[in-house]
Amino acid sequence: MNESIKAVQLTHVDGARSDVSAFGADVTARAVAFHEGLPTYAPTPLADLRGLAAVLGLGRLAVKDESGRFGLSSFKGLGASYAVACYLAQYLGLPARAMTYENLTQPEQRDRLRKITLVTATDGNHGRGIAWTAKIFGLFAHVFMPKGGSPERLANIRGLGAEASFTTYNYDDTVRHAANLAKEKGWVLVQDTAFDGYTEIPLWIMQGYTTLAHEAMAQYNETPTHIFLQAGVGSLPGAIAGYFAAHGGKNRPVITIVEPNRADCIYRTAAASDGERHIVTGEINSIMAGLSCGEPNPIAWEILRDHADHFVSVPEWVAAKGMRILGNPMGDDPRVVSGESGAVTTGLVAELMQNRSLDYLRDRIGLNKESRILCISTEGDTDRTNYRRVVWDGLYPSY
Ligand SMILES: Cc1ncc(COP(=O)(O)O)c(C=O)c1O
Known part of the structure; x- marks a missing residue:
């Protein structure tokens, strides 16, 4: 495959836009309070x-460093915990304001919840x-990973x-496998992507991610001009874009979505502009497992x-x-241990600023010495073997 940096822009004319009220201040406040x-x-x-x-x-x-989130090395626990709690509260008939860890873990509730089995598909982090x-x-919980996944990530899941x-x-067929088992066995599918007839839990997962945006804004202390967000199925960037659309309105930052060439379904969908979702099929062998x-x-x-x-859409x-x-900070900058899916946005920003053949894209996105950028390092070294192959041994040299 001929790998290169490819980009498409969507311009937004005034008019009807998708509803982002599911990511508004009240929802974020609820997610933050729960977490x-x-x-x-x-x-x-x-x-x-x-x-x-x-x-x-x-x-x-x-760069928001998610490597320490709940001791799980990625941001994903935010969505999983919030969505499961929403499900459990609904199951127990608890009102939203009573959906707290404390209430859900009372002995009498634990007894009622014991018969619930969760099932999901994952590249590892979710x-x-x-x-x-x-x-x-x-x-x-039953967790299924696509073939060829990282044994270290599997071991971390078993360890819990x-x-x-x-x-x-592959990942998408593994999702269908988990969904079929859920139906067959009466398990609860907690999947971080939606499909026909399955939207409630994935929306809760996305809402759970708004805690990340809320924290980042409190820490950034001003509004960034640009945000770079990596996408797998798009739930994370969708949630963050929804948060900024709901909270910032017209003055929101410029948002750039980044995917590997090998799994660039959202880029392809944006580029096709025919209103259809475009999918990437077959085996996907990107080092960016979370985006595959x-x-x-x-x-x-x-x-x-x-x-x-x-x-x-970018090369490996x-x-x-x-x-x-x-991993090699300048001067007094803090070090961020960032895994493959976590680091791709920072890698792209550096490339845009230093590679003259990308000047057209840097200018189109509007990056200059006034720009205030936010990236999210969504994972730490979740696959330490591959982390060392890249950072120590120089796997995938630039160009
Ligand atoms: C580390 C990491 N970053 C980013 C993503 C992308 O999230 P989404 O699939 O919601 O777009 C994932 C998804 O698994 C991930 O594991």
Whole structure:
């Protein structure tokens, strides 16, 4: 495959836009309050990379470092815990304001919840979030990973007490496998993507991600001019774009979505502009495992279509470059241990600022010395073997 940096822009004319009220202030407040009640909750740090911003010719570049979230090495526990709690509260007939960790773990509730079994498909991170959520609420969980996934990620899920195994399918077929089992066995599918007839839980997952945006804004202390968001099925960027559309209105930051060339279903969907979702089929072998999804989440796509601006598809080395940059800070900048899916946005920002053949794209996105950028390092070194192959051994050199 001929890998290169490709981009498409969607311009938004005034008029009807998809409804983002599901990401408004009241919903964010509910998600934040719920997460704050969890035993190991703490906001993750925002790494203000002043040295790097100066070298790249930017006003500010700050990276939200999700590697320490709930001890799970990625942001995914935010969505898993919030969605499962919403489901459990609904199951128990608790009103929204009573949906707290404390209430849901009372002995009499635990007894009633014991018969619930969760099931999900994952590249690793979401499944780890589900396994942890099942553990803290005393539930049982089955987690399925696509073939060729990382044994280290599987072991981390098993380490939390979930039943976890590889399938013989790619990610999207593994999702269908989990959905079929849920139907057959009466398990609760907690999937971080939506499909026909399955939207409630994925929307709760996306709402759970708004805690991340809320923390980032409190830490950034001004509105960024640009945000770069990596996409798998698009739930994370959809939630963050929804948050900014709901909270910032017309003055929201310029939003750029980033995907690997090998799984760029959202880029392809944006580029086709025929209103259809375009999928990537077959085996997807990107080092960006968390972004290796071939089918966009329809809820997320509607938000991204109406509230995101640029869609960029990048080669593998862009993620590798981001990992090396974040792991080797400039001057007094903090170090960010960032995995493949976490680092790709920073890698792209650096490339846009330094690669003259991308000047057209840098200018189109509007990056200059006044720009205040926010990236999210969505994971730490969730696959330490591959992290070292990239950062120590130079796997995927730039260009
Ligand atoms: C580390 C990491 N970053 C980003 C994403 C992308 O999230 P989404 O699939 O919601 O677009 C994932 C998804 O698994 C992930 O694991």
